[in-house]
Every structure is written in C-alpha cells, then in structure tokens.
Amino acid sequence: MNVSREKVPGVVIAGLRGGSGKTIISLGITAAWRSRNITVAPFKKGPDYIDAGWLSRAAGRPCYNLDTYLCAQSVVQNSYITHSQSCDVALIEGNRGLFDGIDIDGTTSTSELAKLLDLPVVLVLDCTKSTRTMAAVLMGCMRFDPGVNICGVILNRLAGKRHEGKIRANIEHFCNIPVLGALPKLKQEDFPERHMGLVTSEEHGESDASLTRARQVTLDNIDIDELFRLATSFKGQGMPVVDNARQGAVPEINTKENQNPVINKSTVTIGVVRDSAFQFYYPDNIEALENLGAKIEFISPLSQSDIPDVDAIYMGGGFPETHATQLSNNHVFKENLKTLSRKGLPIYAECGGLIFLGDSICLDNVVYPMAGILPLRFGLSRRPQGHGYTEVEVVNENPFYTMGEVLRGHEFRYSNVISIDYENTAMAFKMTRGKGIIEKKDGFFKDNTFGTYTHIHALGSTSTSWAPALIAKARQFKASRQ
Missing domain, CATH: 3.40.50.300 (P-loop containing nucleotide triphosphate hydrolases)
Incomplete structure (x- = not known):
C-alpha cells in the first residue's frame, strides 16, 4: 500500500x-x-x-x-x-x-x-x-x-x-x-x-x-x-x-492465469446486468474486472430482448420484485439467457440476480416466472430473511472458487425460498456466519451458472480470487467458441 x-x-x-x-x-x-x-x-x-x-x-x-x-x-x-x-x-x-x-x-x-x-x-x-x-x-x-x-x-x-x-x-x-x-x-x-x-x-x-x-x-x-x-x-x-500481514491484505489481484502473457492478450467482454431492477454493484468490483483486461458491456432485461455477444455475465442485486411484471414478460431475454447458460456461458449472480435465475417469484399470491435456470422458487416476506455480514467456507467443487477458501461478504434480503430442488454437492458454500439460501448453505451452481445471496467485495482480504476466476472462465468460454 x-x-x-x-x-x-x-x-x-x-x-x-x-x-x-x-x-x-x-x-x-x-x-x-x-x-x-x-x-x-x-x-x-x-x-x-x-x-x-x-x-x-x-x-x-x-x-x-x-x-x-x-x-x-x-x-x-x-x-x-x-x-x-x-x-x-x-x-x-x-x-x-x-x-x-x-x-x-x-x-x-x-x-x-x-x-x-x-x-x-x-x-x-x-x-x-x-x-x-x-x-x-x-x-x-x-x-x-x-x-x-x-x-x-x-x-x-x-x-x-x-x-x-x-x-x-x-x-x-x-x-x-x-x-x-x-x-x-x-x-x-x-x-x-x-x-x-x-x-x-x-x-x-x-x-x-x-x-x-x-x-x-x-x-x-x-x-x-x-x-x-x-x-x-x-x-x-x-x-x-x-x-x-496481520490484516490478511492482498494488495493486488493476481493468479496464474493472470500472469500468462498469451492469455492476457485475449480481451474478454463481461456483460453486467444493470438497470433499475439490478443496481447493487461496488465500483471496485467493476473496476477489478476492467483492471484484469475485461471490457464491460451493460445489459438490461427490462429494456433489451437480445443478449449481446459476451463471454460472461455478472448479475448484481437489486429489487427484481418491484419489476416482476416486466422481467416476467421479457420471454425472449429469459430464453436467450437460459440457452447461453446451458452452453456453458459463465454467469455469476448475487441476491436479486439469483432470484432472476430461479423459476419464479410469488408476490401477493401471483406467480411471476423468471429465467428458470436454477430450480428455485421465491417468495417475499415482510421481515428480513437475511441481514448482516456473512462468512462462508467453500466446501464443494464449483466454477469460481477453490475448495477450502473462506470468504467474507454480506446479505440483505426480504425474499425467501419457497421450494428448491438440489443436491448437497450443488451448493458451494457452508455458512459459518449468516443464513444463505437454505440450511446454512449458499452458492447454488449448475454448469457455469452460480447464484448466491452473499455479496462479496472484490478487494476484500478473503475474496480477491473472485474477479480473476470470472475472467479465467470468460476466457475459457471465449476460446471454446473460436
């Protein structure tokens, strides 16, 4: 420093x-x-x-x-x-x-x-x-x-x-x-x-x-x-x-992939879903991706049907429940996202983004279909269902984190999980602090799609692997199409 x-x-x-x-x-x-x-x-x-x-x-x-x-x-x-x-x-x-x-x-x-x-x-x-x-x-x-x-x-x-x-x-x-x-x-x-x-x-x-x-x-x-x-x-x-050293600071983001000059020549495009429904992003997170060579392209499921040519997608949190009708009615965007997920496009989603990846959200007894990528059905409560700092341990192999990593983040949500179909090996995180998705588990993934209630900070002393991992997955996906 x-x-x-x-x-x-x-x-x-x-x-x-x-x-x-x-x-x-x-x-x-x-x-x-x-x-x-x-x-x-x-x-x-x-x-x-x-x-x-x-x-x-x-x-x-x-x-x-x-x-x-x-x-x-x-x-x-x-x-x-x-x-x-x-x-x-x-x-x-x-x-x-x-x-x-x-x-x-x-x-x-x-x-x-x-x-x-x-x-x-x-x-x-x-x-x-x-x-x-x-x-x-x-x-x-x-x-x-x-x-x-x-x-x-x-x-x-x-x-x-x-x-x-x-x-x-x-x-x-x-x-x-x-x-x-x-x-x-x-x-x-x-x-x-x-x-x-x-x-x-x-x-x-x-x-x-x-x-x-x-x-x-x-x-x-x-x-x-x-x-x-x-x-x-x-x-x-x-x-x-x-x-x-005592603070556990990692002053610069670095990985083996990041050090490879051949890989570094390959610029990747990260689609960031940002509009009035999804706007919870730390500037540091976006900048961390840019500093590793990513081009950022903003995407809105409220105003766009087609998804641009991107190598990965980052979906932040927000209030999708207040835009449920618009999100539910954008059938083309949802189908395109689902198709890309099945093809292996890396998708990383937090909180509100996780809800959009699910099957549906129920509001006032009305069910609004979401993207249907992860088998989760959500509701909304009047009281907080998760609020405060989190700490998670990575306990299962997954697309973005290494087994044994301990990450710090936070969760803030009123949504609740009505039903879920999953196996234990599909949850990357064990919560040592916080609620998570269900039964103190979080980090639900399928193929290269990953959804979590835990928001992380890219410069966090325990989460500097996030941006390099997303970039590495984006490069792999780009290479697979060439």
Missing part, C-alpha cells in the same frame, strides 16, 4: 443509531458543497449500496464503500487516499450508531473507521422530544472514546426555534462543541424508505428534485462554510500504520 500521497481532508457524518437522519444530511451537505464548486469525494461506511448510490448522484462521481469487515484496514486506507486524490474534501457517511460494531470492542464501527482514516466526526443528533438530555448524550459519546474527534454536531428533527434554542444552549454550555446546523422535521415523501434504507435513486421518480430539496434545506439550516473549514483545517495524528 502507498500512503505517501497527500491525504485529502474529510469528515465523517455519524449518528447515534440507524434512522437518525445522517443519510439525508450527508446528501444535502454533498450537494450543497458541490453547488459551491467544491469537489466532494463521497464514501459510505459499511456494505450498503442504496446510500452509496444516492451519494454518488449527489456528488456527481462514484461513491466507494469503506468496510473493515470485508476488507483489510490497509485496503480501506488506500481506497480513501486513491479515490479522493482529485477532490477538495471527502465526506464519509457512517452507518448505525457511531460506536456500533460486530463485537464489544466496536470492531468495524464508524468510530474505528474515523480513527483509522484520522478524520473528524460530525454527529447528527435526532432531537425528537428531547432537550437537555442531548447534551448528556453528546458528553457520553465524547468521553466514551476520547480518540474519536467529534468536531461538531447537527441537530435534526426539531419542533421549532424554541426547541432548537434550548438544545443549543445546553450543548454549548456543557460540551463546548459547536452546533453546525439545526434541521426541522422533513417530509418523508422527499426520501421514501423501503425495507431498512432509502429507495434507490434509480427508482425514485423525483431523485434530482429530492436532492435539490436536500441541498436547499442544508443551505438554509447548516453552516456548510464552517463545516468545510473544520474539515480542511483538522490536524490529526496521521493515519495509523497497519500490519498488512
């Missing part, structure tokens, strides 16, 4: 819990700075795709996820440095509460990320039905971990000026922390929620208008000039040096 490049200043926007309003505030700040010709590098802490999509739209540039569960700390540091180099300031939206992590030490928490990147924190306080207690809560956060530099707070969901005045006075008196802004309660229709997060920006009918509204609310209620000054004048201790 190279950390000798100058680190761009930044700020972490954190909350006391999920749903405190930090996403809308992060979007508003990003859009407001951008309107002042400040170039913002957006980042999302954790594995979330939806917030990252909105932040990307607000900033006008890709938003990268920073996750110390999926990736080694050195990789996270390098991602921050690399993807903020051409910017004036970086903004990292936290997730959950400031100190929430996977264990009692707060590992993987927003606070630990702020320390890892040596950045100040602005804390969003949901002030609903509370006044003086907000000062006590803030004081507790300041003392809980003095290594976290809370440089300011933004008050959210205020009932009025009197409410704001009381909280400001208490925070400034007891905590000696600047209040950088105070927002009233906003209307939900500006940013409606689905499941546990915002509706994706691709699906929101008025996404640009909503971002304009968030920008104006921010300009009216937050001192973005003072916030920029605090972020850019922060003098930290410098990024801590992490032990790459």
Whole structure:
C-alpha cells in the first residue's frame, strides 16, 4: 500500500443509531458543497449500496464503500487516499450508531473507521422530544472514546426555534462543541424508505428534485462554510500504520492465469446486468474486472430482448420484485439467457440476480416466472430473511472458487425460498456466519451458472480470487467458441 500521497481532508457524518437522519444530511451537505464548486469525494461506511448510490448522484462521481469487515484496514486506507486524490474534501457517511460494531470492542464501527482514516466526526443528533438530555448524550459519546474527534454536531428533527434554542444552549454550555446546523422535521415523501434504507435513486421518480430539496434545506439550516473549514483545517495524528500481514491484505489481484502473457492478450467482454431492477454493484468490483483486461458491456432485461455477444455475465442485486411484471414478460431475454447458460456461458449472480435465475417469484399470491435456470422458487416476506455480514467456507467443487477458501461478504434480503430442488454437492458454500439460501448453505451452481445471496467485495482480504476466476472462465468460454 502507498500512503505517501497527500491525504485529502474529510469528515465523517455519524449518528447515534440507524434512522437518525445522517443519510439525508450527508446528501444535502454533498450537494450543497458541490453547488459551491467544491469537489466532494463521497464514501459510505459499511456494505450498503442504496446510500452509496444516492451519494454518488449527489456528488456527481462514484461513491466507494469503506468496510473493515470485508476488507483489510490497509485496503480501506488506500481506497480513501486513491479515490479522493482529485477532490477538495471527502465526506464519509457512517452507518448505525457511531460506536456500533460486530463485537464489544466496536470492531468495524464508524468510530474505528474515523480513527483509522484520522478524520473528524460530525454527529447528527435526532432531537425528537428531547432537550437537555442531548447534551448528556453528546458528553457520553465524547468521553466514551476520547480518540474519536467529534468536531461538531447537527441537530435534526426539531419542533421549532424554541426547541432548537434550548438544545443549543445546553450543548454549548456543557460540551463546548459547536452546533453546525439545526434541521426541522422533513417530509418523508422527499426520501421514501423501503425495507431498512432509502429507495434507490434509480427508482425514485423525483431523485434530482429530492436532492435539490436536500441541498436547499442544508443551505438554509447548516453552516456548510464552517463545516468545510473544520474539515480542511483538522490536524490529526496521521493515519495509523497497519500490519498488512496481520490484516490478511492482498494488495493486488493476481493468479496464474493472470500472469500468462498469451492469455492476457485475449480481451474478454463481461456483460453486467444493470438497470433499475439490478443496481447493487461496488465500483471496485467493476473496476477489478476492467483492471484484469475485461471490457464491460451493460445489459438490461427490462429494456433489451437480445443478449449481446459476451463471454460472461455478472448479475448484481437489486429489487427484481418491484419489476416482476416486466422481467416476467421479457420471454425472449429469459430464453436467450437460459440457452447461453446451458452452453456453458459463465454467469455469476448475487441476491436479486439469483432470484432472476430461479423459476419464479410469488408476490401477493401471483406467480411471476423468471429465467428458470436454477430450480428455485421465491417468495417475499415482510421481515428480513437475511441481514448482516456473512462468512462462508467453500466446501464443494464449483466454477469460481477453490475448495477450502473462506470468504467474507454480506446479505440483505426480504425474499425467501419457497421450494428448491438440489443436491448437497450443488451448493458451494457452508455458512459459518449468516443464513444463505437454505440450511446454512449458499452458492447454488449448475454448469457455469452460480447464484448466491452473499455479496462479496472484490478487494476484500478473503475474496480477491473472485474477479480473476470470472475472467479465467470468460476466457475459457471465449476460446471454446473460436
């Protein structure tokens, strides 16, 4: 890892819990700075795709996820440095509460990320039905971990000026922390929620208008000039040096296939299924394929019938259930995909992509046929059926992973498996953390088609084999047709 490049200043926007309003505030700040010709590098802490999509739209540039569960700390540091180099300031939206992590030490928490990147924190306080207690809560956060530099707070969901005045006075008196802004309660229709997060920006009918509204609310209620000054004048201790070996970092993707100069001369085309139904992709995953010589061609089963000439297909997650009618009615695309799968075209699908590969999805007692490649029939529940980080062990021979590999990822789904026809040897993964498809198993494959509920990050310290494996399979398939 190279950390000798100058680190761009930044700020972490954190909350006391999920749903405190930090996403809308992060979007508003990003859009407001951008309107002042400040170039913002957006980042999302954790594995979330939806917030990252909105932040990307607000900033006008890709938003990268920073996750110390999926990736080694050195990789996270390098991602921050690399993807903020051409910017004036970086903004990292936290997730959950400031100190929430996977264990009692707060590992993987927003606070630990702020320390890892040596950045100040602005804390969003949901002030609903509370006044003086907000000062006590803030004081507790300041003392809980003095290594976290809370440089300011933004008050959210205020009932009025009197409410704001009381909280400001208490925070400034007891905590000696600047209040950088105070927002009233906003209307939900500006940013409606689905499941546990915002509706994706691709699906929101008025996404640009909503971002304009968030920008104006921010300009009216937050001192973005003072916030920029605090972020850019922060003098930290410098990024801590992490032990790459201990972290299990793999700084560069490499395989035997990748080293073969003859094979490397062969460019392959990877079809990436991306539209409003399938939009959950880490930019790092697409870039990992491109860095190994792949040409990316985007495909949409919502708007296309024919599948272009590709050497492999990567299907990400999303919300196919909200587009079930369109997907079900595109018979030509489904049949073409099924035919290609039978011919051995490498297909790798995650979550929503897995659903599309199945036989059907049942919504409100209506069955919508899908591609029919994998013998799975899905339904949709009102409660999460899988939510959180995963860890899987590769226990069966399969097209993409080596026996014995241990991979880290995450799953987020409301879909459930109604029925499935499979043999144990057709499930590549045994879940050591998470739910998977059925009975703690995941990674259902047939021929060169592979579907899983586990999302992986291509730069993850345990999943750097993914991109080379997909490229190698694509090259094999291309060679078989020549």
